[in-house]
Amino acid sequence: MARRIPATIISGFLGAGKTTLIRHVIENAKGKRLAFLINEFGDLGIDRDMLLGCGLEGCTDDDIMELANGCICCTVADDFLPTMEKLLDRPDKPDHIVIETSGLALPKPLVKAFNWPEIKAQVTVDGVVTVVDAKALAEGRFADDEDAVQQQREADEALDHDNPLEEVFDDQLFCADIVVLNKVDLLDGAQVDVLEAELQTRLRPGVHLVRSDQSGVDPAVLMGLDKAAEDDLDARPSHHDGADDHDHDDFHSFVLNLASVNDPTALEMMLKSLIEQYDILRIKGFLDRPGLPRREVFQAAGPRLQRYFDRPWRDGENRRSELVVIGLHTIDEAAIRAHLSDWSIPAAAE
Known part of the structure; x- marks a missing residue:
């Protein structure tokens, strides 16, 4: 049988550093023909455009494909499979395929899709990489007290204490072959040691954990794992085993169409305040700065904000x-839009 093309699935929560990791892979491809499938949660494709705007060799329209019709784990038949078939029909097939899932995706349903006959004959899942935001984890964003939650459930069965973020995070860890503990430069050594020890208790036997800052991991560490993960599904537990999919009603996203931004510092201060007030999980997009020839990227993951041209x-x-805002389903979209009305384009002009 002809050699199957290896595919690496890159998973991880919102803002963990997945797109930065992919940029690092592109920078260090060393002549390999790579193809990238980028999945977004929300209506506006941001990550693919960020990669195409990076100015790196290998960032071409043909090699970076976008899946923007919903979470990849929920649109396998309608979106992922046709895109893969299109990629595999090319005469210049890639040496390796890299798939970035959305921050809200469960990796296991995607791994299962590689057992579809149209895909299995030509591609194998070389490995699943999960990127973890060390700073967020140290702040307790995914450190719920499971014993306390269980006690509450037992005390009142009518209460729903499910934490969807925790379930997504767990499933991403459970499916991983390598976990990248990213942004360790934002913590001291002792904090990182504690996080690493805690994570190791949640990982499957044999799963490697590597530390990084700026997602600077050698692609040789991430690729060539030869795990054939599609043949190893039973060893990758999930909160959603036995379910057809997982419920994205837990989350809500919307697009802000803003006017040109003359004072980005004021906008940044406003967004930082809204993140804290409305528990916004993620903001990402682009700003038009009048009079300047380059567009400005804006990203926020929790309280950490970043801008660059x-x-x-x-x-x-x-x-x-344009900015995509992602939060839990309870996020007050109307209130956030009202706070940003001075920057927004009137609906009739959109």
């Missing part, structure tokens, strides 16, 4: 500031 605006391109 990535590429020039193209001739004829619509210079518009």
Whole structure:
């Protein structure tokens, strides 16, 4: 049988550093023909555009494909399989495929999709990589007291104490072959040691954990694992085993269409305040800075915000500031839009 193309699935919660990790892989491809499938949660494709704007060799339209019709683990038949078939029909097949799931995706249903006959004959899951935000974990964002939750459930069976974020995080860890503990530069050594020890108790036997900052992991560590994960599903437990899918009603996303931003510092201060007030999980997108030739990337994961210029605006391109906001299903979209009304484009002009 002809050699099957290896595929690496990169999982991890919102803002953990998955796209940065992919950029590092592109920078260190060393002549390999790589293809990338980027999955987004929300209506606006941001991550693919960030990669195409990075100015790196290998960031081409043909090699970076986007799956923006919903979470990849819920749209396998309608979106993922046709995209893979299109990729595999190319005469210049890639040496390796890298798939970035959305921060809300469960990796196991995607691994299962590689058992579809159309895919299995040509591709194998070389390994699943889960990126973890060390700083967020140290802040307790995924350190719920499971014993206390169980006691509450037993005390009142009518109460729903499920934590969807915890379930997503657990499933991403349970399916991993390598866990990248990212952003360790934001903590001291003792904190990192504690986090690593805690994570090791949650991982399957034989799963490796590596530390990184800026997602700077050698691709040789992440690729060539030869795990054939699609043949190893029973060893990868999930909170959702036996279910058809998982419920994205737990989360809500919406797009903010903003006018040109003359004072990005003021906008950043406002967004930081809204993140704290409304428990926004993630913001990402682009800003149009009038008079400046390059677009500005804006990202926020929890309380940490980042802005940088990535590429020039193209001739004829619509210079518009657009941000995707992601939160739990209870997030108050109307209130957030009201706070940002001074920056927003009137609905009739969109």
